Amino acid sequence: MTTSKLTTIDQVVGSLADGMTIGIGGWGSRRKPMAIVRAIAASSLSDLTVVSFAGPDLGLLCAAGKVKQAVYPFASLDSIPLEPHFRAARQAGLVEDVPFDEGMFLLALQAAAWRVPFLPTRVGLGSDLTTLNPMLATVTSPFDDRSELVAVPAFRFDAVICHLNRSDDRGNATFLGPDLYFDDLFLRAAPSRRYISVEKVVPTRDLLEEAGTELRLRVARMMVDGVIEAPGGAWFTSCVPDYERDEALQREYVGAAKSPDAWASFAATHLEAAR
Amino acid sequence: MTAHWTRADVCVVALAECFRGDGEIVANPIGTIPMIAGRLARATFAPDLMATDGEAALIANDEAFAWPDGRVVEYYNPYRSMFDVVWSGKRHVVMGATQIDPFGNQNFAAIGSDYSVPKTQLIGFRGAPGNTINHATSYWVSNHSPRVFVEKVDVVTGVGWDRAAAAGAAALEFFDLRRVVTNLAVLDFGGPDHRLRLVSVHPGVSVDDVVAGTGFPLTVPESVAETRTPTDKEMQLISEVIDPSDQRHVELPEEAS
Numbered sequence: 001m002t003t004s005k006l007t008t009i010d011q012v013v014g015s016l017a018d019g020m021t022i023g024i025g026g027w028g029s030r031r032k033p034m035a036i037v038r039a040i041a042a043s044s045l046s047d048l049t050v051v052s053f054a055g056p057d058l059g060l061l062c063a064a065g066k067v068k069q070a071v072y073p074f075a076s077l078d079s080i081p082l083e084p085h086f087r088a089a090r091q092a093g094l095v096e097d098v099p100f101d102e103g104m105f106l107l108a109l110q111a112a113a114w115r116v117p118f119l120p121t122r123v124g125l126g127s128d129l130t131t132l133n134p135m136l137a138t139v140t141s142p143f144d145d146r147s148e149l150v151a152v153p154a155f156r157f158d159a160v161i162c163h164l165n166r167s168d169d170r171g172n173a174t175f176l177g178p179d180l181y182f183d184d185l186f187l188r189a190a191p192s193r194r195y196i197s198v199e200k201v202v203p204t205r206d207l208l209e210e211a212g213t214e215l216r217l218r219v220a221r222m223m224v225d226g227v228i229e230a231p232g233g234a235w236f237t238s239c240v241p242d243y244e245r246d247e248a249l250q251r252e253y254v255g256a257a258k259s260p261d262a263w264a265s266f267a268a269t270h271l272e273a274a275r
Numbered sequence: 276m277t278a279h280w281t282r283a284d285v286c287v288v289a290l291a292e293c294f295r296g297d298g299e300i301v302a303n304p305i306g307t308i309p310m311i312a313g314r315l316a317r318a319t320f321a322p323d324l325m326a327t328d329g330e331a332a333l334i335a336n337d338e339a340f341a342w343p344d345g346r347v348v349e350y351y352n353p354y355r356s357m358f359d360v361v362w363s364g365k366r367h368v369v370m371g372a373t374q375i376d377p378f379g380n381q382n383f384a385a386i387g388s389d390y391s392v393p394k395t396q397l398i399g400f401r402g403a404p405g406n407t408i409n410h411a412t413s414y415w416v417s418n419h420s421p422r423v424f425v426e427k428v429d430v431v432t433g434v435g436w437d438r439a440a441a442a443g444a445a446a447l448e449f450f451d452l453r454r455v456v457t458n459l460a461v462l463d464f465g466g467p468d469h470r471l472r473l474v475s476v477h478p479g480v481s482v483d484d485v486v487a488g489t490g491f492p493l494t495v496p497e498s499v500a501e502t503r504t505p506t507d508k509e510m511q512l513i514s515e516v517i518d519p520s521d522q523r524h525v526e527l528p529e530e531a532s
Contacts, residue, residue: 027354054399072399073399073400073401073402074398074399074400074401075396075398075399076398076399081398082396082397082398086396087395087396090385090392090393090396091392091393091394091395091396092392093391093392096391097390097391099384099399099400100399100400101400101401101402101403101404101405102354102358102400102401102402102405103358103361103362103402103405104404104405106355106358121362121405122362122405122408122409122445122446122448122449123362123404123405123408123409124404124405124408125404125408125434125439125442125443125445125446126404126407126408126431126434126435126438126439126441126442126446127400127403127404127407127408127431127432127433127434127438128390128430128431128432129400129404132390132430147443147444147445148442148443148444148445149445178330178331178332178353179330179331179353179354180353180355181353181354181355182354182355
């Protein structure tokens with residue numbers, strides 16, 4: 001009997017369908033599952049809803065024409081403040097925009113992970129989020145304060161993809177950089193199709209030593225359906241301590257937003273090669 | 276005595292003053308000059324402040340951008356923990372603004388009249404709605420102009436006084452919008468109905484300069500002070516310890532003074 005969840009990027013992309021809602025882990029241009037994202041960009045999938053603390057994951061999928069709807073609190077490349085491909089898609093009216101506050105986004109993940117329909121918060125009151133984000137509603141406290149608060153509904157994911165530093169073949173995984181970000185919540189928030197790519201697959205008995213401390217063993221196999229060994233799988237985003245962001249390649253990616261020809265050339269070099 | 280400070284240094288001190296009296300909270304100034312200011316406040320008159328390394332730790336170092344002798348870590352503060360800090364109110368943020376209106380509503384999400392097809396897509400809402408409704412907020416505007424100070428912002432990301440009041444008690448409970456520091460002046464919301472009011476002009480700037488740079492009627496008191504200039508000790512800290520690589524003059528070039 002095999003317990004291994006090792007799979008391939010092709011199998012992962014093959015399990016997705018047009019119109020799905022996909023949650024993507026990482027933060028900005030940090031530890032994004034870009035190997036999987038590139039394969040989605042090169043696939044025939046369409047009309048996706050992307051839910052992300054967004055960076056080049058959202059941008060690349062927009063440039064490839066895969067995104068119907070963007071659910072995001074920001075889109076940034078960190079060292080380059082704005083995401084050029086997402087901007088281009090927005091300014092051309094090609095993407096439906098569902099804006100979030102960063103912390104409100106955490107609540108939508110947490111509500112999904114805890115299987116409650118919504119979580120209440122003060123966040124959003126007075127801002128244009130309550131008018132521009134059609135997912136949000138207001139709720140009145142049932143207690144004596146009778147506060148009018150914002151109800152943040154749980155995300156509903158068809159699939160979640162994250163990139164981590166190490167795992168075993170069953171999906172127990174660890175991050176080795178400064179921050180797990182919200183990857184564990186993304187993986188808890190989806191009922192199925194929970195995929196991680198990792199820099200390196202190691203035997204379970206070596207996982208603790210790789211992590212250095214139990215405190216970094218934050219993704220358990222019960223949260224994961226498929227594992228892909230993908231060295232360099234965060235591509236040009238940072239994946240410390242394995243590698244820093246490839247700033248030169250990120251600049252090349254930004255340059256590809258200048259014209260359709262520039263994008264075609266970039267896609268031919270970097271996306272077709274992913275197939 | 277000739278001045279040995281620049282406009283950028285005056286802005287650093289004016290932003291540092293925003294944190295005076297804040298006590299034991301996270302001072303979270305975003306941007307080059309604000310980050311220097313937060314370090315300066317802690318190194319001088321606000322020693323209880325805590326500060327981030329821009330990644331996942333709160334650190335005690337005075338240096339703003341590089342820690343050649345290592346970081347002195349006080350607390351592990353990944354992004355998730357930051358929301359615990361924000362929602363418990365233990366933070367004073369200084370944010371930027373692409374647009375800001377008379378009541379302090381801020382926009383850095385998108386420019387244009389139709390949000391579904393913006394003229395210019397910017398970074399998004401980020402943490403602005405949650406920040407402004409939960410703890411102290413001030414703003415830093417490095418280019419005081421009518422393009423930034425507008426009668427009406429295209430999108431409300433950070434909440435201003437009028438919108439907070441209209442949103443009810445839960446919105447106002449912890450609302451604490453403080454000051455706007457620009458390359459020309461210090462302003463607060465002490466005008467009628469919490470409208471923007473001029474507090475002080477930086478040395479070399481006239482009240483008329485500020486009025487001309489503001490795209491709506493500004494409350495101007497009868498007497499407007501001059502923003503205080505850095506002390507010798509502050510200048511030493513800024514130039515030798517906090518920002519020895521002179522990042523502040525990359526953001527605000529020296530000719531401004």
